[in-house]
Amino acid sequence: MFIAHKRFAPLAGALAIALMGAAVAPVVLAQDAAPAGEQPAEAAEAAPQVDPAAVVATVNGVEVTEADLTFAAEDLSQELQQMPAEERRAFLLRVLIDMKVMAGAAREQGMAETPLFQQRLAYLEDRALRRDYFAETIAQKVTPEAVQALYDQFIADFEPQEEIRARHILVETEEEANEVKAEIDGGADFATVAGEKSIDPGAANGGDLGFFRRGMMVGEFENAAFALTEVGQVSDPVQSQFGWHIIKLEERREASPPSIDQVRPQLQQQVLMQAFDETVDELMNAASVEIPDPDLAAAVEAQQALEDEAAARAEAEAAGEAAPAEEAPAQQ
Numbered sequence: 001m002f003i004a005h006k007r008f009a010p011l012a013g014a015l016a017i018a019l020m021g022a023a024v025a026p027v028v029l030a031q032d033a034a035p036a037g038e039q040p041a042e043a044a045e046a047a048p049q050v051d052p053a054a055v056v057a058t059v060n061g062v063e064v065t066e067a068d069l070t071f072a073a074e075d076l077s078q079e080l081q082q083m084p085a086e087e088r089r090a091f092l093l094r095v096l097i098d099m100k101v102m103a104g105a106a107r108e109q110g111m112a113e114t115p116l117f118q119q120r121l122a123y124l125e126d127r128a129l130r131r132d133y134f135a136e137t138i139a140q141k142v143t144p145e146a147v148q149a150l151y152d153q154f155i156a157d158f159e160p161q162e163e164i165r166a167r168h169i170l171v172e173t174e175e176e177a178n179e180v181k182a183e184i185d186g187g188a189d190f191a192t193v194a195g196e197k198s199i200d201p202g203a204a205n206g207g208d209l210g211f212f213r214r215g216m217m218v219g220e221f222e223n224a225a226f227a228l229t230e231v232g233q234v235s236d237p238v239q240s241q242f243g244w245h246i247i248k249l250e251e252r253r254e255a256s257p258p259s260i261d262q263v264r265p266q267l268q269q270q271v272l273m274q275a276f277d278e279t280v281d282e283l284m285n286a287a288s289v290e291i292p293d294p295d296l297a298a299a300v301e302a303q304q305a306l307e308d309e310a311a312a313r314a315e316a317e318a319a320g321e322a323a324p325a326e327e328a329p330a331q332q
Contacts, residue, residue: 059100141275160254167207167248170200177237177244
């Protein structure tokens with residue numbers, strides 16, 4: 001269902017995440033950061049409109065604008081996350097003032113005319129254009145309609161899996177486990193005994209593990225738990241790498257698919273990855289690329305082949321999987 005695409009995956013940290021942050025940077029500056037947990041779209045509705053050309057300072061006759069603040073926020077996003085929202089705007093302006101002063105000094109010394117600087121300038125121009133292309137061409141394809149279509153396909157492919165809810169009591173030795181089992185068989189309340197005698201961290205809530213599916217617990221525990229056929233049934237002691245368990249079946253059900261709101265971030269990311277792959281593939285197929293160094297060319301080709309193989313494998317593995325409706329409990 002949710003898979004890593006071949007081109008997007010290796011660039012996620014270096015490009016896509018940064019670019020997505022850049023796409024919402026003006027919103028963040030406009031309101032000095034959205035409240036925790038607020039979605040960008042919601043933040044945009046609440047944020048006042050900012051004129052990118054508005055002048056916020058003048059340094060030696062050179063204007064510093066709201067757009068400059070936004071660009072600085074893109075480059076300094078990690079630093080901004082470490083400071084209170086109300087301090088960010090002043091911090092960015094201080095950085096820009098320093099930048100303007102030092103850049104002016106560099107120009108006076110002729111540094112802007114050197115061949116190396118011109119090469120750096122061309123690189124930075126390409127990087128900025130790539131960022132804008134991503135934001136204006138690729139990210140714009142993440143529409144409500146595209147997200148809904150992907151969710152509809154997920155629902156159509158969803159295959160319910162059996163889930164059970166169980167409690168357990170964990171002790172260190174078989175002798176202790178047999179004593180606990182005898183106590184339960186004698187009528188003692190399972191949850192109470194769990195709270196008193198289980199060494200598992202979940203003992204405080206009566207040993208309740210919540211719902212889980214096959215593959216989420218260690219094998220010995222899982223086999224014993226799913227072998228219970230009637231609600232309320234208690235297993236014989238079973239050993240795993242953690243110790244000895246006594247398991248009580250509480251409920252059985254078939255997992256239902258998550259709502260679209262529960263998986264919306266994953267769906268949006270999936271649409272973005274697909275749009276990124278399709279767009280870059282189309283551009284690369286039309287591009288002429290020459291790498292004179294045969295060793296470097298072979299290394300580039302080998303990296304791409306590995307990424308393609310990993311993406312294909314992930315897609316194959318995800319083809320029959322459904323996104324979990326609930327967070328998986330910790331293995332016991």
